Amino acid sequence: MAGSRRKDNWGFPRWGGYAGSREAVNVRICDRHNCNERGDCPAPKSPNSPDRWYFCQKHAAEYNKGWDYFEGLDKEEADKRARAEQQESAGYAEAQHYGWGGSGDGTRSKDEMRALEVLELDSDVEFEAVKKAWRAKAKEVHPDVRPGDEEAAKAFQAFQLAYEVLRAAEERREWKG
Structure with a gap:
């Protein structure tokens, strides 16, 4: 019995997974200074950049609060972009009846x-x-x-x-x- 080890998942329910291990799991921390929450909300560092910040929900909301998608565009370009996006998402219009009911919800x-x-x-x-x-x-x-x-x-x-x-x-x- 020198080679056997006592198992820690005996009984029911099995506290450990069937193939579970006990190693530490890497958790990404919020990129905001002095925040120790889990950073699972990616946000772009700059427009059209693949680099991302990873914020907690609170700081992601703060980051996106002042976001203006049409910033720097004149009225024609903003309307053109809005029409293009509506055209791209037109396939989802079929499923509108599955959404929340009532007025004021889009x-x-x-x-x-x-x-x-x-x-x-x-x-x-x-x-x-x-x-x-x-x-x-x-x-x-x-x-x-x-x-x-x-x-x-x-x-x-x-x-x-x-x-x-x-x-x-x-x-x-x-x-x-």
Whole structure:
């Protein structure tokens, strides 16, 4: 019995793995100075660079907080990049019905969000509230109420267009569902 060694995984449950070993596991520490948390969130050191920082979740969130994907691009280039990315991810649009339900979770288009901003509404508002807000705002600036006022006429057109966009989107949702 000189060659046998007592096993430490006897009984049930087996405390050690079936083929487990007891060697130390290398754990990467957060690259942030004086942080001893696990660094499992890679972040690029510079744009288009393969080099990465490895942060803990807290410091990764801090690193990404001020990130602007469209920084340094003019409006045309930013729109072009956004369209290209939408085109690349269009295959995922089929599976949208598997996502979280309800408004305000990415189910509204960019046009709908702009229309809600014009009407000064939240992104998760119901369509009845959209109708109410549109009627109230349109009454204030209607051309019959303010004849000859160009600013009021422009505001009325903006409210009207915003309502039309939201109404069409609501009709599409009702038709689908």
